[in-house]
Amino acid sequence: MTPPDFAPLRTERLVLRPLRAEDAAALHRLVNDWEVAKTLARVPFPYPRDLADTWIASTWAQIAAGEAWHLAIVGEENGEEVLVGCVGLTLSRDRSAAELGYWVGRRFWGHGVAPEAAARLCRWALAHLDIATIRASALKDNPRSQAVLRRIGLRPAGEGRRTFLSRGGPMPVLLFEGGREAITGDPVPAPPPAETAAAPADAKPVLLVAAVALVDADGRVLLARRPEGKPLAGLWEFPGGKVQPGETPEAALIRELKEELDIDVSAACLAPFTFASHGYERFHLLMPLYLCRRWNGAVRAVEGQALAWVRPQKLGAYAMPPADKPLVAMLRDFL
Numbered sequence: 468m469t470p471p472d473f474a475p476l477r478t479e480r481l482v483l484r485p486l487r488a489e490d491a492a493a494l495h496r497l498v499n500d501w502e503v504a505k506t507l508a509r510v511p512f513p514y515p516r517d518l519a520d521t522w523i524a525s526t527w528a529q530i531a532a533g534e535a536w537h538l539a540i541v542g543e544e545n546g547e548e549v550l551v552g553c554v555g556l557t558l559s560r561d562r563s564a565a566e567l568g569y570w571v572g573r574r575f576w577g578h579g580v581a582p583e584a585a586a587r588l589c590r591w592a593l594a595h596l597d598i599a600t601i602r603a604s605a606l607k608d609n610p611r612s613q614a615v616l617r618r619i620g621l622r623p624a625g626e627g628r629r630t631f632l633s634r635g636g637p638m639p640v641l642l643f644e645g646g647r648e649a650i651t652g653d654p655v656p657a658p659p660p661a662e663t664a665a666a667p668a669d670a671k672p673v674l675l676v677a678a679v680a681l682v683d684a685d686g687r688v689l690l691a692r693r694p695e696g697k698p699l700a701g702l703w704e705f706p707g708g709k710v711q712p713g714e715t716p717e718a719a720l721i722r723e724l725k726e727e728l729d730i731d732v733s734a735a736c737l738a739p740f741t742f743a744s745h746g747y748e749r750f751h752l753l754m755p756l757y758l759c760r761r762w763n764g765a766v767r768a769v770e771g772q773a774l775a776w777v778r779p780q781k782l783g784a785y786a787m788p789p790a791d792k793p794l795v796a797m798l799r800d801f802l
């Protein structure tokens with residue numbers, strides 16, 4: 468077997484990449500340490516050397532099957548790549564959630580490696596997999612790991628018991644979970660204009676976003692997937708974006724469609740259809756939705772975002788921001 472094709476994920480200081488057969492010795496050295504093994508559910512102690520080889524091969528099979536992504540966390544020391552730990556996500560049976568796990572070699576503790584690596588993998592997963600939730604657990608006697616989970620945005624979700632191979636039986640754990648809002652952030656509001664300074668302290672700014680349902684000759688609607696790095700990454704939405712100060716919604720759409728999809732649209736081809744008015748946690752979204760059946764140029768994902776032409780009846784199968792739900796129902800009825 469060979470390592471699967473998986474483009475490494477980079478952070479400021481680390482690279483997350485599939486494990487390699489040559490990592491086995493270093494992996495064994497780091498994980499065959501009671502202080503590390505005692506925090507891990509599926510790791511025996513002592514850890515047999517040949518288990519490292521078997522486990523590495525099993526991670527390749529899981530990535531290839533799209534079931535779990537256990538990656539090496541590597542850093543750089545004196546210009547050389549060094550294995551620091553591992554981070555992984557395993558899909559739940561119904562594939563709607565993934566379980567996060569990680570460990571860091573003792574010599575690398577205290578540098579924020581675990582939150583940096585775990586946050587990166589979670590953001591990747593929410594943007595690229597069809598999951599809505601990330602779950603994790605940490606031993607009750609492991610406050611350091613609990614702090615990591617809180618730091619990446621997961622929230623406490625009760626208590627449970629899990630079998631720990633290293634401890635020889637079930638142990639009490641704290642459960643954590645979080646969705647897109649918690650991990651990739653609530654969409655960030657535009658700063659409120661000066662006139663709203665006198666508004667009540669709890670008033671949310673109103674954010675004006677223009678969006679469009681592009682409809683092709685077969686009656687299919689274009690959805691774009693919010694790319695990694697944006698709030699709510701991984702959700703599917705109608706192309707569009709924030710209306711800038713001094714811009715009309717139509718001008719904003721014409722600009723966004725050129726920037727995001729490389730097509731030219733004229734204001735005359737943007738037919739007002741309906742709007743969304745939705746209270747997010749930190750702002751209120753007001754989003755006119757236009758219909759457009761004519762444009763110049765071939766639709767192209769300029770920002771590398773995934774695109775899908777979707778039949779109206781199939782729109783419900785795509786996870787979309789909560790504001791879009793009523794729009795989808797109206798589109799389905801209309802088209």
Ligand SMILES: Nc1nc2c([nH]c(=O)n2[C@@H]2O[C@H](COP(=O)(O)OP(=O)(O)OP(=O)(O)O)[C@@H](O)[C@H]2O)c(=O)[nH]1
Pocket residue numbers: 654655676677678697699703704705706707708709710752754788789790791
């Ligand atoms: N384009 C678009 N935005 C939507 C939809 N539904 C929805 O809630 N929104 C929200 O509207 C806001 C649009 O912001 P955006 O981040 O896409 O806008 P933008 O491209 O101008 O942002 P940027 O320049 O900051 O990257 C986000 O908060 C997004 O979650 C939708 O169907 N299409």
